[in-house]
Amino acid sequence: MERGGRESGSADFATLLEKAVGHRRGLLHEAGASDACRVFSGAADGVDGVFIDRYGAGATLIVYEGRAPQWFDAQEIGPVVLGVLKAWGVQGVYHKPFARDRSKMGGELPPVVTDPRPLCGEGVEEALAIREHDYRLEVRLYDGLSTGIFLDQRENRKWVQEGVKARVQRGAAPKVLNTFAYTCAFSVAAARAGALTTSVDVSARYLEWGKRNFALNGIHAEGVAHRFARMDTFEFLEYAARKGLRYDLVILDPPSFSAGSKKKGIRPWSSVSDYPDLIRAARKVLEPKGSVFASTNTTELCRPGRLQQLVVKALGNEPRWLTLPDAPVDFSRDRDRFAAVGFTV
Ligand SMILES: C[S@@+](CC[C@H](N)C(=O)[O-])C[C@H]1O[C@@H](n2cnc3c(N)ncnc32)[C@H](O)[C@@H]1O
Numbered sequence: 001m002e003r004g005g006r007e008s009g010s011a012d013f014a015t016l017l018e019k020a021v022g023h024r025r026g027l028l029h030e031a032g033a034s035d036a037c038r039v040f041s042g043a044a045d046g047v048d049g050v051f052i053d054r055y056g057a058g059a060t061l062i063v064y065e066g067r068a069p070q071w072f073d074a075q076e077i078g079p080v081v082l083g084v085l086k087a088w089g090v091q092g093v094y095h096k097p098f099a100r101d102r103s104k105m106g107g108e109l110p111p112v113v114t115d116p117r118p119l120c121g122e123g124v125e126e127a128l129a130i131r132e133h134d135y136r137l138e139v140r141l142y143d144g145l146s147t148g149i150f151l152d153q154r155e156n157r158k159w160v161q162e163g164v165k166a167r168v169q170r171g172a173a174p175k176v177l178n179t180f181a182y183t184c185a186f187s188v189a190a191a192r193a194g195a196l197t198t199s200v201d202v203s204a205r206y207l208e209w210g211k212r213n214f215a216l217n218g219i220h221a222e223g224v225a226h227r228f229a230r231m232d233t234f235e236f237l238e239y240a241a242r243k244g245l246r247y248d249l250v251i252l253d254p255p256s257f258s259a260g261s262k263k264k265g266i267r268p269w270s271s272v273s274d275y276p277d278l279i280r281a282a283r284k285v286l287e288p289k290g291s292v293f294a295s296t297n298t299t300e301l302c303r304p305g306r307l308q309q310l311v312v313k314a315l316g317n318e319p320r321w322l323t324l325p326d327a328p329v330d331f332s333r334d335r336d337r338f339a340a341v342g343f344t345v
Pocket of ligand 1: 153182183185186200202203233234253255269
């Protein structure tokens with residue numbers, strides 16, 4: 001975004017943002033719509049390295065250092081974002097600067113990402129409950145760089161719900177295993193539709209957050225219907241296979257990389273090299289005719305057809321593919337950054 005060599009600024013950004021919001025207007029008016037979505041998506045909406053997400057009364061302005069253009073000044077753009085998103089009920093905008101090389105930050109976060117005071121506008125509650133489909137989820141806009149939900153999976157969570165509902169109507173509550181569960185959004189979606197769930201993550205903090213998400217929806221999370229395992233996913237899958245635990249749906253949505261920790265029994269993980277093993281390990285815990293949902297945002301695996309090829313190679317045969325929903329409208333312009341497949345073995 002540059003005009004005749006002159007640096008662009010807030011007025012031009014306002015125009016781009018209005019356009020991006022217009023493209024997503026349906027989300028605001030849809031019956032029972034979610035009140036959390038992406039409203040500006042980097043290069044796809046005209047400015048590389050800049051992303052804006054709306055979470056009910058709050059919004060985050062995510063700026064990737066080195067990718068965002070030189071003219072982009074968060075202090076100047078914050079009020080522009082607030083001005084445009086006021087019509088969507090946004091009252092405060094929080095700044096999330098992402099360093100070019102986070103590994104050099106030594107685990108230190110920029111103070112602004114834990115500051116309850118927004119970049120502009122009024123502050124929002126520490127724990128905000130947003131609405132998605134027929135459930136609510138807790139998000140935190142000043143608890144670090146992440147907020148507690150991956151918005152791009154919204155329609156996939158609905159797909160999980162619909163699959164569960166169909167099974168429940170046929171008379172059985174399906175068992176859903178959600179690995180790399182984070183704050184258990186997929187589990188909550190499944191549980192709301194009547195599934196029995198198991199959520200696995202190495203982070204106790206995220207699983208506690210997951211339990212709060214269950215509570216937010218009036219689902220009792222301490223009983224036998226919904227289990228939480230603080231464990232390495234591979235370790236859990238091996239344990240489940242040994243114990244004869246079987247699932248109707250296994251959800252695989254791992255990060256691209258994870259350093260692991262010998263001390264905590266967490267294996268290092270790389271999607272490019274380890275995904276085939278994960279698929280094979282998941283297959284061992286499926287009920288007959290059980291399904292797998294496998295997702296990634298690792299660049300190498302997002303090339304068209306690449307994730308399917310990987311699955312076929314891992315299984316040694318072609319599974320029965322399931323039709324997944326298209327990317328939600330707020331991510332439709334950058335669908336090449338995500339890949340997901342569903343299959344029955
Ligand atoms: C990309 S997020 C997963 C997003 C989640 N599926 C969702 O839809 O909200 C990555 C999660 O994987 C967890 N994680 C990383 N390595 C893990 C491992 N080896 N086993 C289990 N969980 C792991 C992290 O703690 C984090 O919560």
